[in-house]
Amino acid sequence: MSHNSFGKNLVFTSFGESHGHTIGCVLDGFPPGMEITPEEIKVELRRRATGQSRHTSQRKEKDDVHIVSGVFEGKTTGHPIALLIENTDARSKDYSDIAEVFRPGHADYSYWHKYGIRDYRGGGRSSARETTMRVAAGALAKKWLKLHHDIEIRAWLSQLGDIELSKGDVSVRDDNPFFTGDTERIAELEAYMDGLRKSGDSVGARIDAEAIQVPAGLGEPVYGKLDAELALAMMSINASKGVEIGAGFESVAQAGSVHRDEIVSGEFQSNHAGGILAGISTGQPITLSVAFKPTSSLRIPGRSENIHGEPVEVITKGRHDPCVGIRATPIVEAMMALVIMDHVLRNNGQINSGK
């Protein structure tokens, strides 16, 4: 597996930098014969796009996705599907003041120490811009899972800073800029975000997600467990600091007699397992939760150093989100879809090949 790929039977590879000419991805191993249009992909891309409310970065990307291979006469061919998006709003500007400075909490520092090279124009490869391609590829996986297995995947904001939200009606989560089904609290969220923006500070977010109608039997013990691969997928998203499956960290203080999900009349009585036992899906909804840290791009000065080891004070100007975690919602969905679809194919590549 290369550094910029994941998956086994369905393999996703992304490339491109935040301020480069083009970003793109290759989705390899996709079954032939599924109809797909750029418009279907754009629906998902718009959910992730910045610049759609005052609560996200004002960078405006058209996200005009091109399917350059793997689709012929509107259908997937079984060959690698390459998707390309041109960066249209990668503003050229004067970077001289930050070109040699490590912004606190940023990739700058670790990238420099690894590669000895830095793309001072923006995050380069570490920018959340890369996640655009995950959402694009995820659109195909979501469609395929729905079409062939009626599997549905949905994520929502469950915590913003210290505001905890209920799941509410997730079907309306796309109608507000917070991906919340807890619609009564939208005004509170807006006020909170306005306050953050005014202060120049930022805050983290917690995203919950579920996949429903997932059949029992997906997941490959013991190092391709469904929960383990979901954990990798979630932790690979920018700013992610934690992943839980089912009851997660709450299970530490639970009694075993409470945690175990009993079955009565063929029905599970709870879902502390999050739909996964021993790395394999049980048929219950797969549930997970991801923690996203607050962005470190702040208007509040931070102490750091430059590439010469000299002390500097850093203030980030320009476009940024006071809470990057919110927009991670469609990315979480996309990653979940890609992982689960890969596991459907992997299961077919062993179990359904003859018992």
Next chain:
Amino acid sequence: MSHNSFGKNLVFTSFGESHGHTIGCVLDGFPPGMEITPEEIKVELRRRATGQSRHTSQRKEKDDVHIVSGVFEGKTTGHPIALLIENTDARSKDYSDIAEVFRPGHADYSYWHKYGIRDYRGGGRSSARETTMRVAAGALAKKWLKLHHDIEIRAWLSQLGDIELSKGDVSVRDDNPFFTGDTERIAELEAYMDGLRKSGDSVGARIDAEAIQVPAGLGEPVYGKLDAELALAMMSINASKGVEIGAGFESVAQAGSVHRDEIVSGEFQSNHAGGILAGISTGQPITLSVAFKPTSSLRIPGRSENIHGEPVEVITKGRHDPCVGIRATPIVEAMMALVIMDHVLRNNGQINSGK
């Protein structure tokens, strides 16, 4: 990557069932020339072994590890290192009462629905017995990391049920059955465990871990990020339900101005990042935390069904741990060592190969 392997340049593969004749592993890609003896491996195995105090399962395995390949005249050769351990205490007994029953919260259910086959003698492949081999292979990785990079890895119990423990003096964690450095509270832990055992119930645990002296620059964005691969490794351990890096879920409610780790006079002022920025190590200690659920093997009856879909009541007799999470401590260390060593090799396989 096969289902039972992980790693890229250092690849670990395990095999064997809980009640089979032999369990084993293959560690491929290990550099040649390191001295290693079975005794050095056994030191780690004894840390993980059951039957050493009244607080763990009474299954007693000799864990007599054999190095059957990849070591010649006491040194690694660069060829696959195979380690074998015979199961000496896999008691043969009458399984007829549980052979067709799904124990609540167990692998039974999902394994059956995937494979259509079950190893009723015990967990089979899903048993924690498999983790013995992780610890064995981890012993080699820990030695190599210490020898070549002075990297040290240590894990400890940070929470047992609702008892939260301080880190304390981790150097003495092996001197008590709880892997805790918070030695003043050992009596409290013992009483708690005795109560659990009496009640027939169980509880979860939280294990914290750190790797110190890790150089900056390890980790491969964006799908081989160090934190993402640690997350997969931790979530692949039996009973794991959550993983955090650095501040983890706490970062959700943190302000960005607090979370970002400022640098003053070349020193980081905090380590909320857990030593990893954008998937690459920063040179700070790598810190993580893992949640383990309570075991579902209880003397308290649980409602479930059998393979025919008929309702059953299940009581687990026999040997088990009231808190399986405690013994996960050396497993967490082993997995951390294997992942970090793989990343040292991967970094050499790109970055140190010519800039």
Next chain:
Amino acid sequence: MSHNSFGKNLVFTSFGESHGHTIGCVLDGFPPGMEITPEEIKVELRRRATGQSRHTSQRKEKDDVHIVSGVFEGKTTGHPIALLIENTDARSKDYSDIAEVFRPGHADYSYWHKYGIRDYRGGGRSSARETTMRVAAGALAKKWLKLHHDIEIRAWLSQLGDIELSKGDVSVRDDNPFFTGDTERIAELEAYMDGLRKSGDSVGARIDAEAIQVPAGLGEPVYGKLDAELALAMMSINASKGVEIGAGFESVAQAGSVHRDEIVSGEFQSNHAGGILAGISTGQPITLSVAFKPTSSLRIPGRSENIHGEPVEVITKGRHDPCVGIRATPIVEAMMALVIMDHVLRNNGQINSGK
């Protein structure tokens, strides 16, 4: 993929040295539910075994294979199948005269320059002893292919030194020590081998193979092509120096109007393609040919050097085959079976998962 593994959905990993205590392999990804016994594996092992006629090495190994995991109550479980064989005839002897000498044409030289370590007791990891495990695992793949797809795989000696043999009746190839169906020439082959043994020299061999009843559609363009993976598999066998598919090198001088396999009344008129077009099987028999070099272990003195760069003259005493290529026949079959079975699973993991 680790160095000592191959395959994607069906992954084979081997370990162990020629003169170590045990050799073994792990076959991961095998579908659950197939009946298999050690006896069925031993049938194939005996075909490969040395010491069965005067024309092969006199090393006598019992090849008593143990299935230590992945099979429960006589059936595969879907979990990693580990097979172990103890080396019973790894004679301890005095190696001091060859311990520092590079035998001409041997792995000694390149292994030393790579690993800085040598296993002077025998070939170590480079010994043909490793191929025992390929044959053992191949026995399972052959059975599965026959059972589920009626696919049959057979290889035979097509050239010994400069003696070219016809295919003849391949069904009787196991009845003679040469794996030939050209039975009228067995006396000629025996005389030739006796002459070789007397002279202390050796000779190469060409093995032809075919897989029949392979369905159209196996193979994964463009880097998992069926012919490309067969080429890797064949070239990984000890002493292999060349691989051909179908017409092979003859196709260089063929006219396109001759080479292309025309179809009349639904029947291909020839099979120059060897059953593979553009990396995908056509439904015709898959045919290939492998060249094996003469062994370099000779009683005739050869000029070489030792690890100190000093000139030496080397004579190999002890047990060896005057033509190692002959015994490669069952190894070619095993590798072909493992590759084709992996491709059946891979095809199911994409194409048969929904069009």
Next chain:
Amino acid sequence: MSHNSFGKNLVFTSFGESHGHTIGCVLDGFPPGMEITPEEIKVELRRRATGQSRHTSQRKEKDDVHIVSGVFEGKTTGHPIALLIENTDARSKDYSDIAEVFRPGHADYSYWHKYGIRDYRGGGRSSARETTMRVAAGALAKKWLKLHHDIEIRAWLSQLGDIELSKGDVSVRDDNPFFTGDTERIAELEAYMDGLRKSGDSVGARIDAEAIQVPAGLGEPVYGKLDAELALAMMSINASKGVEIGAGFESVAQAGSVHRDEIVSGEFQSNHAGGILAGISTGQPITLSVAFKPTSSLRIPGRSENIHGEPVEVITKGRHDPCVGIRATPIVEAMMALVIMDHVLRNNGQINSGK
């Protein structure tokens, strides 16, 4: 590893169809810091390009390569290098007469039987157009190998139909349309090709190649052997039917006393091994030979069937090469460079990481 990727530490992935809008590739794992310009890549692309003499297809592609990621300020960054080329001469024309017809000897047949879909506009994914990207990526690998290890790779035409050529002066092979150093026979080759074109038939070719200054120690036994991976790489090239390393099929009839390469005064006396013993380079030149079949696109009618199983007669009109093998020369070089560079990185990722 996905279907359209190869390599382990240096991973190449290609995408795009012959008649699609764009073809491209991603080269992942490339070390940071090497200077590279599109012009350097175009030098190699021009060697492979069609339309440069009357002896190749008249399809004229500009092959204007764009480096869209992984290079910043003229230097590789360590991140995935994506290269794109727009197809400018993918003529739109009337395909109705061949849309449902399987051309004899073509990918049409096997692709249809696998994917149930066909790209009737041209070879789609099976077209040699894909090899453009191999040559583009190979340009980077060739430069890196030369820069860091002084390794040089060169291939040449050694046989055209039944005309066998000597190696001659390979340094001038780019000065003629046949990639031959046997310059005295160019007139003969031209006449031969003119005759072929007139007859409407085609012929195969044999390409020889060598890599010089390769250090001893590259290659990963036993399933990542250098020769085995070169075999896969060569057999993955369109129209390839055979691969030899060193003496290849000649070694079948060689005596062991002749084949083994003796060492006198530190010098190998021959190179029948082709620079590889037991899968590891010896420091001698690595030599190989590849057989390419004659193209099946002929003006001579061929008998075949269509997708409905009805008999048809096929004549291929339009642009094609009477000998596709000639232009494989730079592709063989590119594949050899990519494989060897991957092995340098892999060796650093194990052996040079500490003995």
